[in-house]
Amino acid sequence: MNSGVGPPPSQFVVGTLCDNQCCSTDPFSRNASPTGQCCGAELRALSSLEAMEKLQGFEFWRKTLRAARFVLAPMVDQSELAWRLLSRRHGAELCYTPMLHAQVFVRDANYRRENLHNEVSPEDRPLITQFCANDPEVFVKAALLAQDYCDAIDLNLGCPQMIAKRGHYGVFLQDEWDLLERMIKLANEKLSVPVTCKIRVFPEVEKTVKYAKMLENAGCQLLTVHGRTKDQKGALTGVASWDHIKAVREAVNIPVFANGNIQHLSDVQRCMEETGVQGIMSAEGNLHNPALFEGRNPPVWEMVEEYLEVVKKHTPSTLSYVRAHLFKLWHHTLQIHQDLRDDLAKAKNLAGIEEVNTQLKQRCQEEIDKDESERHHTGLPFPHWICQPYVRPAPKDPSGENGVKAVSGKRALEDSDSSNDSLSKNKQKKKVRNPQKNFCPELKPKYIKCEQCGNPKGNKCVFNLCRGCCKKKAYKEVADCPGHGLRFKTKALKQTLAVQTETPISS
CATH class of the missing domain: 1.20.1160 (Paired amphipathic helix 2 (pah2 repeat))
Incomplete structure (x- = not known):
């Protein structure tokens, strides 16, 4: 098992994926598989000795994580090694790596080196590596490649961003309980380190509790609960619900970390008292004040x-x-x-x-x-040269008038988007650069779709297709399409005429 400060990188022995040489050697070495991929052989199960050594639940939290209370959150491109070391100097007792993409981690040896191997330091423990994934086998393969460089593997079930929606991971898996159960069970069965999860809550407390208990029963050994729902992001972030976190803590028999509404050390203490959690995770608060866990606001x-x-x-x-x-x-x-x-x-x-x-x-x-x-007066709690507590900006009033109560939820965004007077900041900037550009969906031209692929068809295409589909059809049928400038039929006729008019060579 991994505990405390790990050995230097040269002494690590990476978990085996299969019995073949491509996986049994150090995957971070340039002598590993040329493609940086496992050969695909069946994952091996833990030996009985390894299974006995793996700590669980509160024992894992107390012994391996040293009963950590102050936790640095996993943040893409932000919780890198240097920032983790700085945060540890100022009170962080446990750190997470940035979220890593499991599929890329398995496929790309350079990605592994850059995001984990080159980010190893004896000072940087205890450490949890976080992955996003939506496939049990891929998640476990990635975790096996990382497990000897950290103290636990975390599955990201909380990312609400659009990239997570497109990639089908993070909080967008929270309704697929069968899949999540299989992922956690397989990881718990195959890994030599514990598996943990970071989740967001459902609007209903009861459903959130059932969700947490399902993950616990599947083999999750520690749960981080961000007290916001999937839709609470961007302008609609709002306040995290400590009531949800408290309900989860009271329902499960594993350690729970709380995430959300942490601006000062006093918030940390108050949250632990109100919810009964074992630790507090900070993300934005830490980025604006790395000394948050010390209770200081330094220059x-x-x-x-x-x-x-x-x-x-x-x-x-x-x-x-x-x-x-x-x-x-x-x-x-x-x-x-x-x-x-x-x-x-x-x-x-x-x-x-x-x-x-x-x-x-x-x-x-x-x-x-x-x-x-x-001096410059900014209305901040401290002078502008002092590290400030992070305060999320309040949602803008879609009416554009002071004193009128803003409509909450998605309806407000839909209403504001329908008006040119309430464009998003991005669109406002684009409108300044290009005043002629039309941002109103109702006034934008409606394009007829290609009959085959659904992309916009060419306006003058004789087949009512887009250029790609038209080219395939015209080539196959030896036809012309003046709208797309395709002349397959014309060229074929010219070649035929040329052959017919050639004068035979006399013997």
Whole structure:
């Protein structure tokens, strides 16, 4: 079993997928399978010794996770190694990797190296690796490749974003209980580390409790409950329900972490008292104040300088990750110093980012020396150069008038989208760049669909097809389509005439 600080990368032995050489060697090594794929042989079951060593439930939480209470959430492109190390310095007791795509992880050796192998540090334990997946076999194959680099494997059942809907994973699996049960059971059976889940709640408390108990019965050893529903995202995020979390905690016999509504250390303490959970997970709150679990609100430059030191000393984080973290930390100050916002966006290397941070620090220190009346007043809980608690913006009033109660839910979005006066920020920006562009769905031209594939047909196509389908049909039937500029029949006739008019060669 994995416990405490793991061995250095060279001493790890990766879990075997099959008995063939392509899977029994280190998949992170360049000598592994040339395609970076398993040969597809049947997954082996755990030996009796391995099964005995795997801790479960509260024993796993107490011994392997060291009874962690303060948890850094899995965040795509944000909870990378450098940020995890910074968060651990300031109170985080358990960290999650960013969400990894199970299918890509199994298929691509470079993806595995970049997202896990190169992100290993003895200081970064206990650690849970999170995957998104919708296939039991693929999920377990990915988990087997990762299990010796972490202390548990987490299945993401909480991502509400559109990419998760298109990929059919995250919270969009929460109604497929049979599939989830098979995924958790197979993982619990095959892995040498525990399997955990991160979920969102249903609107009904009773259904949420049944959902949690189903996952527990399938083999989930720890549950993180985000107290928001699938539809609570973006402008409709709203407040997380601690009542749902409390009900789950009282119904299951495994450790539960709560996620949602955490802005201060006092919120952490209050949530644990009200819900009875074992730990608190922070995402956005941590990104805006990495010292949240210490109960401090330090100067932004202090956190930035420490983060950049970690990046340089321990791990070469991708520049886009570093820049994204600085935009979060300096968010309020950059609204005042717009010129430095542009400089940060254009920085080509770490030295350029450090220079922007130095200039921001100098400007803030100059403002600190000014009289109170000369400072920028932003209405924030603290001066803009201090790490702020994260407050989600309230939904906009679709009526556009103050004092009129906003309509909640999807209907508000539908109503606002139907008016040119209530365009989304993205569409407003596009309209500024291109005033002639029409954003009203009712006024957009209605295209007739291709009779074969459903794409818009060519306006002048003689077959009422799109270009791709028309080309196939015209080629097969040796026909012309002037609308698409296809001349198969004409060319065939020309070739026939050319052959007929050729003069025979005399012997």
